[in-house]
Structure formats: C-alpha cells, structure tokens
Amino acid sequence: MTTRFGVVGSGWRAEFFVRMARLMPDRFECVGVVTRSASRGAEVEAAWGVPTVRTVEELVTGAVAGAGRSPDRPEFVVVSVPWPVTPEVIRDVVALGVPVLAETPPAPDAAGLRELWADVGSTGLVQVAEHSPFLPVHSARLAALGLLGVPTSVQISSTHLYHAVALIRRFLGVGRGPVTVRASSFVAPLLDPVSRAGWTDAVEAAPAATTLATLDFGDGRSALYDFTDNQWHNPLRTNRLTVRGSLGELVDHTFTRWAGDRTVLSSTIERRVSGIEQNLDGFDLEHLSLDGRVLFRNPYHGARLSDEDVAAAGLLDATGAWLRGEQDPPYPLAEGCHDHLLGLAIEEAARTGVEVEVGAEAWA
Numbered sequence: 001m002t003t004r005f006g007v008v009g010s011g012w013r014a015e016f017f018v019r020m021a022r023l024m025p026d027r028f029e030c031v032g033v034v035t036r037s038a039s040r041g042a043e044v045e046a047a048w049g050v051p052t053v054r055t056v057e058e059l060v061t062g063a064v065a066g067a068g069r070s071p072d073r074p075e076f077v078v079v080s081v082p083w084p085v086t087p088e089v090i091r092d093v094v095a096l097g098v099p100v101l102a103e104t105p106p107a108p109d110a111a112g113l114r115e116l117w118a119d120v121g122s123t124g125l126v127q128v129a130e131h132s133p134f135l136p137v138h139s140a141r142l143a144a145l146g147l148l149g150v151p152t153s154v155q156i157s158s159t160h161l162y163h164a165v166a167l168i169r170r171f172l173g174v175g176r177g178p179v180t181v182r183a184s185s186f187v188a189p190l191l192d193p194v195s196r197a198g199w200t201d202a203v204e205a206a207p208a209a210t211t212l213a214t215l216d217f218g219d220g221r222s223a224l225y226d227f228t229d230n231q232w233h234n235p236l237r238t239n240r241l242t243v244r245g246s247l248g249e250l251v252d253h254t255f256t257r258w259a260g261d262r263t264v265l266s267s268t269i270e271r272r273v274s275g276i277e278q279n280l281d282g283f284d285l286e287h288l289s290l291d292g293r294v295l296f297r298n299p300y301h302g303a304r305l306s307d308e309d310v311a312a313a314g315l316l317d318a319t320g321a322w323l324r325g326e327q328d329p330p331y332p333l334a335e336g337c338h339d340h341l342l343g344l345a346i347e348e349a350a351r352t353g354v355e356v357e358v359g360a361e362a363w364a
Helices: 012-023 038-048 056-060 083-095 110-123 136-143 161-172 307-323 333-352
Strands: 003-008 028-034 076-079 100-102 126-128 151-157 179-190 206-218 221-228 240-245 248-251 254-258 264-268 270-274 284-290 293-297 356-358
Touching: 003 012, 003 056, 003 307, 012 028, 012 038, 012 307, 028 038, 028 056, 056 076, 056 083, 076 083, 076 307, 083 100, 083 110, 100 307, 110 126, 110 333, 126 333, 136 161, 136 284, 136 293, 136 307, 151 161, 161 206, 161 221, 161 333, 179 333, 206 333, 333 356
Parallel strands: 003 028, 003 076, 076 100, 100 126, 151 221
Antiparallel strands: 151 240, 179 206, 179 356, 206 221, 240 248, 248 254, 254 264, 270 284, 284 293
C-alpha cells in the first residue's frame, strides 16, 4: 500500500521526506509541497520533481496539479518549516481535519508548547517527526533491551536536547512525569573539520561548548547528557551510549548481562551490509543481529538509504500505518512537547547554573 503525504516547507529537512517518495515510489507518494513563493516553487519542482502550491488549503483539498481526485489527496501532511512558524502551520492543517507529522520541535519555547497543546492536543491528529528512535541501531538496541532487566540509567553523547531526551526516555521506559535537571557548560578548543555543508578546511582548533546535564526521573532512574557543539557532523567526536539495568548494561553495541548460574555473557550487535568486496548486490544495510537473532531488518533494502533516511522512511510508514489502524501512533504530540520541554530545561540549567524542576504538564 502506498502512503500518500504532502509537505509544508522546502528546506533541508523537508527534502528528506520528499526524497523517500522519489526513491521508493511503490511505497510513498508526495502529492505536493507548499512553498511561500512561486519562484521557490519552481525551484522545488525542478529539483525535487513534485508539484507545488502556495497554501495548505490547496494541498489538502486536492488543488495540486495532477492530484485533484479525492484518493490522491494526502493522508497526512509533513510540517517542516522554521520553529516560530511550526505551531501556526500545525493549527492550520488540523483546522482542516488533516493529520500532521510535524518536524521537531513542535513549538519553539515552553509557552508555545503549552498554547499549541491547548489548541490541538485533544484532536489526536498530531504526530512529531522524532526520528532518533527509528534509527536502525537504536531500533536494534531497543529490541534487545529486555536482556538488561529493569533499565535504570542512560548515558548519551551523540545528539542534542530533545533528540537525546527522546532516546533517554525511550530506553528508560519513563513517561511524562516530573524531572529534576542539573547542567553545566564548558568551553574548550576543538578542531571542527566538517559542517553540514561539508569539509571546512579548518586547520586550527576553535572554542566549542560542551553541555553536561543530569536528569533525575525519580524511582532511581537517571540520565547523563553530554553534547558538544556540532557533534552531529564533527568526526572528532564519536557517538557513545550506555544503558544500565538491573541485570547488566549496554555499552555502545555490546550487551553484558547476567545469564544465571554464575554466568555473565557479553554479546555485540552485528551489522550486516551488502556490497562489500566481492558482493555484487550494492552497498546497503541488510540487518542488525545479536547472537544470531535479527533485531532489525531493513525494510527498504535495495533503496541504498543512509540510516537517517531509513529513520525518515520509518516515520512515514509508521504514520500511515497508524492512520490505517494497524499500529499505535509513532510519536504523539504529547511526547514531542515533553521532550522539548526537558531540552529547554537542560539549556536553562546550563545557562543559569540553577537546578530546574520540570513538573507534570497538561500533556502528562
């Protein structure tokens, strides 16, 4: 079954979703993109190969050229616009009765989150495009998490703020209750050889800030957050993850756990890819496994996707499946609001040096 969606926005992140439709037309169809100007629309049509319109109403009512029949209207709309605009566009789409998959975060600040929730939270129409748990390695880790018994702490150094919080809460299995946040920021020299635009050709280290934070979720559950400026792109700072539980711990890709009868075992997640050496099937992820058990199988094998693209496609698939009643919602607005609120608390605690208490909000 093909999942049909529309997109509001034409930036770097929006193109992730449109690209999935271009690479896998049998699975995804982007019926159109909303751009603010006709000139930008012409650029998008030429570069992305999709029709464009100027308003949300045109997109969701089938006024896109070639999408006039009701079956071709989008099942949902991906909102991928600048932070200050996101809440208003979400409201516009929801007002038309159309489900939304909104890029992170759903609103820029705490007040905006509360106002957005008051306006659209009860509709149940809004999902958040939090891709981190959909990355293959995290999907595999989560699939084997039961080996650790009861998860009690997470240490993460890979991505920032709400993305990291989304992973922390998913690995700990905690809800949207109160959290105590403490944080500090440190500035030190670091060479920054790669940015989103590519190699910087920098040859000297420059000041870079590192934020360290602890999150206390209560009942003995905690997290350590560690992020350095531009850590997503800087190859001199690698990804690290530790999850500790009552029966063992996960360090990056290795599970060490109690197996009973004076026995402790360690096993490593194995990543199998095609296209290596004499394999002629093309470079692609096949699956991730642990002790012969497949934890994650790439559903898009043959499309030659990066892990980020696999996650984006997974979000589109999960949203479509949710709307068809085949699975639970992938990442409801309440989750996105709470994750961003905790991210804002990390920033506040690091800026002020004062402990921040995050209470139970309306979405709890």
